[in-house]
Amino acid sequence: MSRASLSVTTQGSIRRRLLFALLAGAAVLTVAVYFMVLSVARQVAQESQDNVLSASVISILDSARFAGGEVIVDLPYSALSMLGNVSDERVFYTIRMGDEFLSGYPDLPEAASSLVGAIGFHSQPFLGEDVRIATLGRPISTDTGQELLRVSVAQTLSGQQQIIARISRTSVAIGAGLFVLLVLLASLIARSTIQPLDRLAASVSRRGPEDLRPVAAPVPSEMEPLVVSLNSLMGRLQMSLVRSEDFIAEAAHRLRTPLAIVRTKAEIIARTAQDKATTTGVQEMIHAIDESSRTAGQLLDHAMVTFRLDNLSKEPIDLNALATATTDRVRPLTDLKDIEISVSLGTPVLIEGDVILLQNALSNLLDNAIKYAPSEARIDIEVIKAGDQAVLTVTDTGPGFPREELETLADRFARGSNATQVVGSGLGLTIVKEVMEAHGGAMTISNSERGGACVRLSFPSS
Amino acid sequence: MRSTVLSVFLIPMMMVASFAAAFEIEDRATFGPQDGQALRIISTADIGFFEPMIQSYLAEHPDERIDYIVASSTNVMQAVQDEANIFDIAISSAMDLQTKLANDGYALRHVSEATQTLPDWAKWNDMLFAFTEEPAAIVVSKQAFNERIIPRTRHDLIEALRREPERFQGRVGTYDVRQSGLGYLFATQDTRASETFWRLAEVLGALDVKLYCCSSDMIDDVKSGDLLIAYNVLGSYVANRDDRDEFEIIMPEDFTTIMLRTVLIPTGAKSPDKSREFIDHVLATSHDTGAASLIDPALGLSQSSAAVNRIVIGPGLLVFLDQLKRRAFLTEWESAILQEQ
Numbered sequence: 001m002s003r004a005s006l007s008v009t010t011q012g013s014i015r016r017r018l019l020f021a022l023l024a025g026a027a028v029l030t031v032a033v034y035f036m037v038l039s040v041a042r043q044v045a046q047e048s049q050d051n052v053l054s055a056s057v058i059s060i061l062d063s064a065r066f067a068g069g070e071v072i073v074d075l076p077y078s079a080l081s082m083l084g085n086v087s088d089e090r091v092f093y094t095i096r097m098g099d100e101f102l103s104g105y106p107d108l109p110e111a112a113s114s115l116v117g118a119i120g121f122h123s124q125p126f127l128g129e130d131v132r133i134a135t136l137g138r139p140i141s142t143d144t145g146q147e148l149l150r151v152s153v154a155q156t157l158s159g160q161q162q163i164i165a166r167i168s169r170t171s172v173a174i175g176a177g178l179f180v181l182l183v184l185l186a187s188l189i190a191r192s193t194i195q196p197l198d199r200l201a202a203s204v205s206r207r208g209p210e211d212l213r214p215v216a217a218p219v220p221s222e223m224e225p226l227v228v229s230l231n232s233l234m235g236r237l238q239m240s241l242v243r244s245e246d247f248i249a250e251a252a253h254r255l256r257t258p259l260a261i262v263r264t265k266a267e268i269i270a271r272t273a274q275d276k277a278t279t280t281g282v283q284e285m286i287h288a289i290d291e292s293s294r295t296a297g298q299l300l301d302h303a304m305v306t307f308r309l310d311n312l313s314k315e316p317i318d319l320n321a322l323a324t325a326t327t328d329r330v331r332p333l334t335d336l337k338d339i340e341i342s343v344s345l346g347t348p349v350l351i352e353g354d355v356i357l358l359q360n361a362l363s364n365l366l367d368n369a370i371k372y373a374p375s376e377a378r379i380d381i382e383v384i385k386a387g388d389q390a391v392l393t394v395t396d397t398g399p400g401f402p403r404e405e406l407e408t409l410a411d412r413f414a415r416g417s418n419a420t421q422v423v424g425s426g427l428g429l430t431i432v433k434e435v436m437e438a439h440g441g442a443m444t445i446s447n448s449e450r451g452g453a454c455v456r457l458s459f460p461s462s
Numbered sequence: 463m464r465s466t467v468l469s470v471f472l473i474p475m476m477m478v479a480s481f482a483a484a485f486e487i488e489d490r491a492t493f494g495p496q497d498g499q500a501l502r503i504i505s506t507a508d509i510g511f512f513e514p515m516i517q518s519y520l521a522e523h524p525d526e527r528i529d530y531i532v533a534s535s536t537n538v539m540q541a542v543q544d545e546a547n548i549f550d551i552a553i554s555s556a557m558d559l560q561t562k563l564a565n566d567g568y569a570l571r572h573v574s575e576a577t578q579t580l581p582d583w584a585k586w587n588d589m590l591f592a593f594t595e596e597p598a599a600i601v602v603s604k605q606a607f608n609e610r611i612i613p614r615t616r617h618d619l620i621e622a623l624r625r626e627p628e629r630f631q632g633r634v635g636t637y638d639v640r641q642s643g644l645g646y647l648f649a650t651q652d653t654r655a656s657e658t659f660w661r662l663a664e665v666l667g668a669l670d671v672k673l674y675c676c677s678s679d680m681i682d683d684v685k686s687g688d689l690l691i692a693y694n695v696l697g698s699y700v701a702n703r704d705d706r707d708e709f710e711i712i713m714p715e716d717f718t719t720i721m722l723r724t725v726l727i728p729t730g731a732k733s734p735d736k737s738r739e740f741i742d743h744v745l746a747t748s749h750d751t752g753a754a755s756l757i758d759p760a761l762g763l764s765q766s767s768a769a770v771n772r773i774v775i776g777p778g779l780l781v782f783l784d785q786l787k788r789r790a791f792l793t794e795w796e797s798a799i800l801q802e803q
Contacts (some may be wrong), residue, residue: 075787077654081778088587091777092566095786101785105566127567158587 014197019190026182034175038230045160046132052316053134054119056083056153060095061114061138064149071097071140071149078151087159092126096150111135128379161414177328196220200227208437214237249303252296259293298427301360305431308357317358319349319383319390326362327381333370334379339450341366341379349383351459353439359434364428365455367395371400372381390461396456400447411447432457485541485749489532494520500529501736502540505553506644507723508678511702512553519743526736534675535559535643542568542728550737553725555596555696556643558650559777560724564589576742584722586775591741592722593748595772598648599697601681601713605689607710615716616658619691623665629690630669635680636693638673640794645674648694648719648775650782650791653734655717655771663798666693671799684709696721714770720772725793800802 015280065072073095083091092106111133113120119136126133131154139146196219203217214231263286270282327343334341369379377397384391401409409429429445432455436443442461448454465675491509492500493516505512509532516528520670530637531549533541541547563569571801584592600619602612613619623630637645652659672689677696683689685708695726704783725744727737755781773779781787 072790073784073786074790075781075784077778077781080781081774081776084586084776084778088585090567090587092565103784129567153518218680 015190015194018193022186022189026179026186029182030179033178034171037171037174038164038168041164041171045163045167049132049155049157049160050121052083052086052135053132053155054136056080056093057119057151059147060093060151060153061136064095064138066140066142069437071142071147072101073102073149073165075103077249083153083155087162089159090127090129090131090156092131092154094152096152102154108154109133109396110150120187123157126154129155131424132160144156196223198400204230237405245303245306248299252299252303253407255296256293256300259289259296261292263289295427298364298431301364302427302431305357305360305434308354309434312438313354313440314352315355316350317353317355319351319392320345322355322358322362323381323383323392326359326366330363330366330370333367337370337373338375339373339379340378341371342381344380344382346384346442347418349385349461351390351439351461353459354435357435357438361432361457362392362394365457366430368428369394369396369398369453374395383462386458388461391461392457392459394453394457395448395452397450399453400451400453401445403447406445406447417458463778464624480756482590483532485537487531487533487537491530492527493517493530494527495525496527498525498527499733500527501550501733501740502548503551503553503740504507504531504533504541504549506533506535506538506555507553508699509531511699514683515744515747518747519740522743523739534641537561539571539643542726545730548562548730548732549728550731550733551740552724552728554643555721555722555723556647556724556781557724557773557775558647559627559643560590560726561775561777561779562585563728564726565777568729570729570731570737572727572738574738574742576749578714580745582771583774584745584749587795590709590724590726590775592724592775593744594723596696596698596721596723597713598652598694598719598721599700600714601684601692601695601697601700602690602710603684603687603713604708605795609761612710612712614712614713616656616662618717619666619693620658620662621715623669623691627669632670632672633690634666634669634682634693635672635674635689635691636666637680638675638790641673644677644696644721645694646782647721647779649795651719651773652694653791655719658716660794660798662693663682664801667799667801676738687760694719715769717769717771720770722773722775722776 037108056079059076060073063076063079080091080093083089092105092108092111094106094108095102096110108126109122109124111176113135117137119134122133122135123130124133125131125206133152133154135150135152137148137150199217200215200219200223203215207213212234214234215227219227221286266282266286266289270279270286273279273282323345324341324407327341331341332429366379366381373379373396379397382392382393382395384393429443436457436459439459441457444456444458446454446456484715489509491513494500511532513528518532520526520528535554536559538552539556539559539562543550543566552560554562564587570750571588573588573590577588577591580591587761600613610622611618613622623634637648639646639649649659650719671681674683674692678701679693681700681703682691684692685705697713700706700709700711703709725741727734727741783790
């Protein structure tokens with residue numbers, strides 16, 4: 001299985017999309033708040049200016065009286081000085097009686113009022129600057145009847161603009177603060193929203209390769225369909241795996257007996273055959289039969305290993321004893337090929353595990369070594385305790401592993417490219433690796449300095 | 463130094479044809495090199511009063527030429543309002559008229575380091591800048607009041623005048639508020655501060671008060687003995703004289719009106735940048751502590767005193783310029799001072 005096929009085509013990210021949506025919302029909200037504050041400030045500043053202008057207009061109107069045949073307007077000092085109290089403002093006013101201009105700035109326009117008797121306001125430029133004008137009229141009784149006295153007072157807007165500028169700066173600060181807060185909230189929300197997905201992914205990827213149990217931890221309702229599908233997929237996968245393992249074991253088992261019979265018959269024929277051609281042919285037949293039965297045996301081994309791994313027993317095992325026993329079992333084979341096998345033992349090293357599986361794994365390693373090593377080669381088995389690990393190393397003086405295939409050799413049915421002349425199924429290293437992983441250990445394969453293969457099994461020692 | 467760098471021309475009392483609108487020039491002086499574009503200043507301040515400021519400016523800018531023209535406050539205002547006249551700086555003691563000029567858009571705004579460090583009362587709308595504080599004082603000749611108690615308040619003054627009417631008959635003086643912008647400003651501010659002014663006006667009227675256009679004339683007459691008392695005289699003018707020891711400058715203890723002499727840049731200024739430079743110099747010189755101010759510290763203005771009534775620059779000053787208000791005020795003033803039956 002290559003790494004490329006593990007990668008998934010991704011499109012976008014839920015977290016990023018969520019974050020982006022939240023940030024966009026936050027930005028819109030911030031801008032809205034800024035303009036809201038500003039518009040309220042503008043309104044308040046305008047109203048307070050209008051109030052002062054009203055007070056000024058009213059105080060001028062109040063100072064007017066009719067005496068001695070003419071209208072006397074005794075402009076109160078405060079009427080204009082109050083307009084400069086808050087900020088330096090240019091001030092204009094005009095006083096009119098009917099159509100007659102009485103005093104002030106004759107060009108100053110009047111602000112029309114929407115209601116009779118109510119004060120009118122108007123903004124427009126005057127003498128080079130924008131001004132706010134307030135106008136109010138008051139009937140005055142004269143000799144010739146009632147006349148309307150109208151007073152307009154105008155003021156520049158610099159104070160108002162200062163207030164707005166100040167509040168604008170404040171609202172920028174408020175907006176920035178709000179935005180920062182919303183960004184923090186958004187990232188928190190995005191993270192907490194995505195958390196169940198992360199948890200599910202983590203719990204699935206933490207699992208061992210053989211763990212196909214359904215996901216049992218509670219998940220949010222939106223993820224239920226995904227988890228249900230995932231569980232059902234794993235269930236089907238599990239069933240299909242079990243079925244194929246069973247099938248393979250059954251098939252191997254059924255093949256072995258007929259193969260043994262065929263081999264026996266073939267040997268008899270080989271022994272009794274007269275002509276050389278027949279003998280050679282039958283020898284080749286026996287060789288092929290050996291390969292098939294060895295494969296069948298290993299498939300059975302593997303099925304056994306798989307079964308035992310599911311119900312792994314934990315008993316104390318002395319790694320030294322295990323190494324010695326297994327070596328003794330293969331000694332007839334090594335003698336046959338003139339291979340020298342030696343076991344180097346250190347202090348007693350205890351591990352926990354399934355003795356049958358470990359024996360099987362070690363015999364597989366030794367089988368491999370014997371099989372691939374030439375005559376008169378050496379196989380060294382060494383047990384040492386390195387730190388909190390128990391390490392068993394098998395080194396031979398054979399051809400070693402092909403360098404470029406070190407990574408993939410432990411995969412099921414993979415065989416070294418230099419092993420085509422040798423009987424083998426490619427299951428040996430797979431079995432070793434699975435057994436080691438089940439014991440919480442690891443298998444490392446490499447080539448020794450002399451060129452031979454070196455397999456290192458490390459266990460957590462008990 | 464002056465002989466090498468500066469030359470002074472005095473052209474007193476003349477009508478200058480180069481001004482589009484003819485107005486009365488009281489005095490004129492040119493400072494600095496003869497050639498080149500002059501910075502033209504129109505001012506109500508006497509040359510002698512303002513010259514130290516010009517000299518200190520020229521000491522830093524020896525290449526500049528300054529044309530200094532003295533006119534009455536009303537003429538200063540008219541000269542600035544008439545766009546045909548080109549002045550780079552307008553200086554006046556009539557704060558109300560200066561305020562009106564600025565308010566009506568005849569002044570350029572000016573913001574600089576020097577203006578930003580000014581206290582709030584010394585600037586208005588970045589157009590008008592105050593560079594002196596000058597009290598309206600009662601000035602008497604020390605000789606004339608040799609043995610007598612010098613009045614310290616308006617109330618004391620009224621009492622003194624009433625006690626010896628024959629002695630003071632025709633020998634008291636004050637501004638003619640119809641002619642003098644500053645006199646009008648002082649009088650109107652007096653009425654705002656206290657009703658005493660009208661009582662005093664009645665008493666002055668009864669004593670056949672002499673009316674003047676200018677502080678300096680009044681001071682001269684006090685010196686010559688024609689006047690025993692001058693009311694609402696610029697104390698700063700007395701303090702700047704060489705013979706100031708002959709005078710008693712009385713800052714009335716009931717309240718002392720303080721005029722702020724103000725400067726502005728007319729919109730028609732030919733070289734506003736030079737104007738700004740000059741104004742910055744004036745403000746720095748007059749407002750920095752330790753710098754030589756135009757006002758003699760001997761005037762002893764205690765800023766914290768409750769009696770000090772500093773006139774506030776602002777739209778309030780426009781009130782007494784209102785034609786109805788002015789007419790009413792002058793009517794009342796004339797009836798009190800002139801007492802024509």
